[in-house]
Every structure is written in C-alpha cells, then in structure tokens.
Amino acid sequence: MKLNMVQALNQALLQEMERDPDVLILGEDVGVDGGVFRVTDGLLQKFGAERVIDTPLAESGIVGAAIGMAAYGLRPVAEIQFMGFVYEAYHQIVDHAARLRNRTRGRYTVPMVVRMPYGAGVRALEHHSESTEALFCHIPGLVVVTPSTPRDAKGLLTSAIRADDPVIFLEPKRLYRAGKQEIPEEPEEIPLGKARMAREGEDLTIIAWGAMVPVAQAAAEEAEKAGIFPEILDLRTLSPLDEEAVLESVARTGRALVVHEAPRNCGLGAEISARIMEKSLLHLEAPVLRVTGQDITVPLAQNEDLYYPSPQRVRLAINKIMEW
Amino acid sequence: MFQLIDPEGRPDSTALPDLSTDALRRMYALMLTTRLADDKAFKLQRQGRMGTFAPSLGHEACQVGTALALEKDDWFFPYFRDLGSYITLGYPLENYYVYWMGNEKGSEIPQDLNIFPLSVPVASQIPQAVGAAMAAQRRGHRNAVVCTLGDGATSQGDFHEGLNFAGVFKTPNVFVCYNNQYAISLPREKQTASATLAQKAEAYGFEGIQVDGNDVLAMYVKVGEALKKARAGGGPTLIEAVTYRLSNHTTSDDAGKYRSVDEAREWEGRDPLVRFRAFLSGKHLWDETLDQNVRAEAETLIEEAVKAAEAMAPPPLEEMFIHTYASMPAHLSRQLAEMREIQREKGR
Numbered sequence: 062m063k064l065n066m067v068q069a070l071n072q073a074l075l076q077e078m079e080r081d082p083d084v085l086i087l088g089e090d091v092g093v094d095g096g097v098f099r100v101t102d103g104l105l106q107k108f109g110a111e112r113v114i115d116t117p118l119a120e121s122g123i124v125g126a127a128i129g130m131a132a133y134g135l136r137p138v139a140e141i142q143f144m145g146f147v148y149e150a151y152h153q154i155v156d157h158a159a160r161l162r163n164r165t166r167g168r169y170t171v172p173m174v175v176r177m178p179y180g181a182g183v184r185a186l187e188h189h190s191e192s193t194e195a196l197f198c199h200i201p202g203l204v205v206v207t208p209s210t211p212r213d214a215k216g217l218l219t220s221a222i223r224a225d226d227p228v229i230f231l232e233p234k235r236l237y238r239a240g241k242q243e244i245p246e247e248p249e250e251i252p253l254g255k256a257r258m259a260r261e262g263e264d265l266t267i268i269a270w271g272a273m274v275p276v277a278q279a280a281a282e283e284a285e286k287a288g289i290f291p292e293i294l295d296l297r298t299l300s301p302l303d304e305e306a307v308l309e310s311v312a313r314t315g316r317a318l319v320v321h322e323a324p325r326n327c328g329l330g331a332e333i334s335a336r337i338m339e340k341s342l343l344h345l346e347a348p349v350l351r352v353t354g355q356d357i358t359v360p361l362a363q364n365e366d367l368y369y370p371s372p373q374r375v376r377l378a379i380n381k382i383m384e385w
Numbered sequence: 386m387f388q389l390i391d392p393e394g395r396p397d398s399t400a401l402p403d404l405s406t407d408a409l410r411r412m413y414a415l416m417l418t419t420r421l422a423d424d425k426a427f428k429l430q431r432q433g434r435m436g437t438f439a440p441s442l443g444h445e446a447c448q449v450g451t452a453l454a455l456e457k458d459d460w461f462f463p464y465f466r467d468l469g470s471y472i473t474l475g476y477p478l479e480n481y482y483v484y485w486m487g488n489e490k491g492s493e494i495p496q497d498l499n500i501f502p503l504s505v506p507v508a509s510q511i512p513q514a515v516g517a518a519m520a521a522q523r524r525g526h527r528n529a530v531v532c533t534l535g536d537g538a539t540s541q542g543d544f545h546e547g548l549n550f551a552g553v554f555k556t557p558n559v560f561v562c563y564n565n566q567y568a569i570s571l572p573r574e575k576q577t578a579s580a581t582l583a584q585k586a587e588a589y590g591f592e593g594i595q596v597d598g599n600d601v602l603a604m605y606v607k608v609g610e611a612l613k614k615a616r617a618g619g620g621p622t623l624i625e626a627v628t629y630r631l632s633n634h635t636t637s638d639d640a641g642k643y644r645s646v647d648e649a650r651e652w653e654g655r656d657p658l659v660r661f662r663a664f665l666s667g668k669h670l671w672d673e674t675l676d677q678n679v680r681a682e683a684e685t686l687i688e689e690a691v692k693a694a695e696a697m698a699p700p701p702l703e704e705m706f707i708h709t710y711a712s713m714p715a716h717l718s719r720q721l722a723e724m725r726e727i728q729r730e731k732g733r
Contacts, residue, residue: 117546121546129512129514130520153543164489302716305715
C-alpha cells in the first residue's frame with residue numbers, strides 16, 4: 062500500500078487504537094476536524110469522543126492531563142498543533158513527564174507520546190517553522206524521535222505508542238505530503254534508539270534527520286557525479302542518540318558532516334560532533350562540519366529558503382571536508 | 386463560609402456529621418500526630434539532620450479533614466505542604482522524612498496507595514489530577530481524584546487550564562485549595578482581586594465553596610460531599626479551605642519580613658488543634674489522660690520513623706541511573722560505569 066506520511070501516521074494511530082483500548086488521542090481539533098494536518102482524520106468516527114478527545118485550547122492542560130492519564134495506566138497520544146506552541150507545555154514535559162519514573166523509583170511511569178509538526182519549508186506563518194529538538198534532547202528521561210519517510214513515520218510512531226517512556230514525536234511537516242512510499246499494511250515496530258542507513262557510501266558520513274534527510278540525499282546525488290560517495294545516516298531517534306551507528310560509520314569513512322535545520326549554537330550537531338571528536342579522533346581525516354539553520358529567528362515565508370540548509374550548502378560543505 | 390465548630394469549640398449541633406467517638410478521637414489523634422511530626426521535622430532541620438522543607442503548622446485541620454474523606458480507590462495529588470494528608474492516608478512517615486533528607490527513596494510511593502509524589506512547581510499537579518480523573522472515567526471506575534493546592538497556585542496558568550478541563554469534561558475531581566493567606570511573602574489580596582478563591586469555580590461551570598480550613602469537621606464533611614458527587618458523575622468541586630500558615634513558608638524563610646506579629650498571633654488564637662480539643666472536651670470525649678496517651682503513641686511513631694529514615698543509606702550509584710528510562714540506554718550505562726570506576730579509585 063502506498064501512503065504519504067500523513068496517511069502513514071494515521072494508519073499507525075488507527076492500528077494501535079484497534080490493538081490496545083488504553084490508547085487514546087487528545088489535542089486541539091483532533092476529533093471533528095481530524096487535526097489541522099488531518100493526521101487523526103476519521104479516528105473520531107471510528108473510536109468515539111471518549112478516545113479521540115477534542116480539548117480546550119491549552120497545551121499545558123493537554124500534556125498535563127496526558128501525564129495523569131499515563132500514570133493512571135492509559136497510553137495517551139497528545140497532539141500539539143505546532144511545535145511553536147509546545148513551550149506552553151514545556152514545564153509539564155520537563156518537570157514531570159521526564160522525571161516521574163525516577164522520582165517515584167518506577168512506581169509511576171509516563172507512557173505518553175507528544176506528537177507535533179515541526180520545521181520550516183511550507184510557507185507557514187510566524188511561530189510555525191521552528192525546529193527546537195535540542196530543547197528536548199537535553200532533558201534526561203525523554204525519548205525524541207523524528208521520521209523522514211512514511212514507512213518510518215508509521216513504524217516509529219507504533220514503537221513510540223508501545224514504549225514505556227515519554228516520547229516527543231517530531232513530524233517534519235515539509236515531508237507530510239512530499240511523496241508516497243510502499244508500506245507494509247501490518248503494524249511494524251521500528252526500534253527506537255537505532256539509526257537507519259539511508260544511503261551507503263565510503264567517503265564521508267552525513268548525519269541528518271527529518272526533513273534534512275532528503276536535502277542530504279539531493280546533495281549526495283550531486284556529489285556522486287563528482288566521484289564522491291557520501292554515506293547518509295538518518296538518526297530516527299535523536300535522544301538517546303545511536304552513538305554506535307555514528308561512530309561505526311565515521312570509523313569507515315573518516316569524515317563527518319551533520320545537517321540540521323535548527324540553529325547551530327547548542328544544536329544537536331554540537332553534541333554529535335563532540336562525541337565523534339572524543340571517541341574517533343584518530344579516524345578523522347578532517348574536522349566534523351555542520352550545515353545548520355542560522356542562529357537567527359526563523360524568517361517569515363519570503364526568506365525561509367535562505368534559512369535552512371539547502372542541497373547546495375550541503376554540497377559545499379562536502380567539498381570543504383573532502384578538500385581538507 | 387461553611388463552619389461546624391466555631392473558634393471556641395462550640396458546635397453547630399444541627400449539622401454535625403454522625404461520627405462515632407472513636408472516629409472523632411482518631412481525627413484528633415491524626416491532627417496531633419501531624420503537629421508533632423511537623424515539629425520534629427523542624428527540629429531535625431535546625432539540627433542539620435534534614436534539608437529545607439515546607440512545614441504544615443496550622444494546616445492540620447484542612448489536611449486531615451480532606452484526607453479522611455477519601456476512600457481506598459480515590460487518588461490523591463498533593464502539593465508540597467501536606468504532611469497531615471500523608472499521615473492520614475497511611476504514607477510511611479519515614480518516607481516523608483527521608484525525602485526531605487534528600488533521598489528519592491522517600492517518594493517511592495507504596496504500591497497500595499494511589500498518592501502522587503508531591504508537586505514542587507506550583508499548580509503543575511492540577512492538569513495531571515484532571516488527566517487521572519479522565520482516565521478513571523475512561524476505565525469506568527467509580528472513584529474520584531483529589532488535588533490539593535495553595536492560594537498562590539490559583540494565579541498559575543495550570544490552575545486555569547486544569548479547572549477548565551475539569552469543567553468541560555465533568556471530571557470526578559475535588560480541588561482543595563488551602564488558602565493559608567500567603568504565597569511565600571505575597572498576601573492573599575495581592576494574589577487576586579477576586580473576593581474569594583472559591584468563586585473562581587463559577588467561571589469554570591462548577592461549584593466552589595469556602596470552608597473554614599481550621600475546622601476539621603467542616604473540611605471532612607464538605608470534601609466528603611464533593612467526593613460523593615464526583616463519584617456519582619456530578620462533576621468537580623473547588624473547595625477553598627480558609628486557614629493560615631502559622632509557620633514560615635519553608636525552614637529557609639523568615640515570615641517576619643512580610644507579616645506582622647499581631648496578625649500571626651491572632652491566627653494562633655484560632656489554632657485548629659485547640660479548637661477541636663475544646664469541641665471534644667465540651668462533649669466529654671476528651672481529657673488529659675487521653676491526650677497524654679495519644680501524644681505518647683505519636684511520639685513513639687515519630688521516633689521510630691526518624692530512626693528508620695536516618696538508617697536508610699543514600700541511594701546506591703546505580704539507583705541514580707536505572708530509573709531514567711524503562712531500560713538503560715548505552716550512554717547512561719557508560720556514565721554509570723565511569724562513576725563506578727571513580728568510586729573504586731576513591732576506595733583504594
């Protein structure tokens with residue numbers, strides 16, 4: 062069955078709700094409207110208002126309630142309409158969801174998923190284009206996941222719903238309807254914490270996730286024409302990081318480039334670069350470089366293309382690394 | 386404001402609940418135990434044997450009255466000043482002590498108690514209590530969820546978001562606001578221009594009532610009624626328990642900086658413990674011998690709890706790491722191994 066990312070996410074939710082009566086959805090406009098991106102379309106009709114809950118407009122209320130539900134034994138999937146609004150709920154995620162297991166020594170856990178579209182590239186309005194995954198990766202106790210393909214979206218969301226930890230599930234909205242992919246109809250668990258080899262190569266390792274994976278792929282195709290063969294590692298799970306996969310690849314290629322659309326300063330690229338430096342210095346034939354969003358407020362629609370990494374910027378960084 | 390016993394201990398005989406002598410005496414015993422256990426914690430803190438904590442002095446009636454109204458299947462989401470509730474609900478006192486001594490073991494809630502760990506970020510427990518109540522609805526349980534909070538919490542966004550959800554989804558919640566007149570230094574009248582805190586419930590579409598928070602019977606009756614309503618599907622209630630924080634905010638605070646001695650003295654005259662003892666004496670249910678017996682029992686319990694808490698070892702290194710995720714990720718295993726190595730080196 063060929064599905065785009067929105068349809069794939071919808072299918073994961075539908076199948077998990079069919080499988081487990083404890084799974085429920087709550088958020089703004091998720092019921093009657095099916096979500097502003099239609100990720101939850103049709104689920105209200107199938108499962109009723111008790112399991113697909115249209116909530117008041119209140120992000121902290123949504124996530125706080127989801128924490129209480131999860132601690133009570135349910136498996137809530139909370140939707141935050143856009144990542145730019147999750148800060149209203151940030152304290153619930155950081156102060157409670159991330160640490161309830163630890164502070165009660167395992168008596169209470171938070172098997173909750175907080176889904177949200179993130180990132181630039183769809184000509185959205187202000188506060189709708191940011192990519193602030195690092196704010197979540199920094200917090201112990203959270204799992205942070207980002208798919209880059211429809212199949213991964215379904216498989217990773219399935220695993221996230223079944224996971225016993227709170228999962229921040231970031232959906233690259235630029236890829237929501239970017240293309241269809243053949244997907245197994247049966248539920249599929251794609252393991253959390255494991256990166257995916259998105260392209261095999263030998264000359265350098267490009268580490269990317271979400272909407273930056275296709276950007277890296279476009280740059281890699283260009284590079285191949287010049288005889289450079291980049292490997293692309295799609296992280297899938299941003300935290301905890303699949304350090305082994307990164308180090309294994311870099312040990313083979315000897316060069317690494319991190320691509321993310323978030324600002325560079327204190328972005329996840331800094332952490333990845335530091336880990337490579339700490340553990341693989343002697344494998345390196347060039348410094349680890351980063352192609353990232355600029356350290357500025359994300360511009361409005363007219364200039365957003367200048368903000369996040371383009372295949373051209375990635376291509377230039379590849380050259381720089383290879384010519385070191 | 387609802388009241389059953391006036392400050393002199395005289396009851397409103399027409400409305401008194403039908404409670405056995407034993408039940409009334411137990412109420413008093415729980416309040417006295419709370420008072421003594423709180424005082425012990427204060428002394429331990431001053432002796433350097435316990436960290437900073439939030440004393441419960443003056444809150445014995447609203448805490449004990451609230452907690453006594455709960456049934457076994459009800460859930461309880463406390464804020465950070467709730468010793469009387471913990472004692473009443475059967476939370477091990479040594480756990481309470483050891484938590485404030487700085488050991489997470491203290492918030493490992495026993496499996497048979499549906500108590501949430503106390504919430505330090507003000508009001509953040511409210512939406513969670515509402516979520517638990519929504520989950521109870523979903524599961525078809527006929528129980529209720531009590532959430533306590535202070536007067537300062539009513540200014541927070543989470544108070545609004547939580548109570549608004551509760552009203553919309555008609556959740557089986559009882560919100561008990563211990564209005565002790567101060568949020569650290571900020572007096573009640575600067576917290577909100579509302580005439581009462583209880584009236585805020587009206588905006589969310591459910592009942593809010595003011596109860597004398599220094600009257601344990603009034604608290605017990607009103608929280609009990611609200612719980613019964615909640616369990617029967619009648620929706621949430623906000624109860625404003627009007628009381629006073631006789632202590633400092635925490636052991637690190639000095640209330641003399643922001644409130645007058647006269648004011649505090651006036652409230653000392655309305656001591657909930659003294660009032661309930663006067664009531665019991667008036668009904669010939671109390672005398673010095675009984676008081677001494679209860680006191681002796683409480684002191685034994687407290688001494689044993691202190692001994693047990695101080696005997697608990699700090700959590701072993703591994704405990705710091707293993708509860709971060711359901712299973713330990715590689716980077717935490719590495720950090721744990723590194724710390725073990727350092728400890729071994731130190732031991733040499």
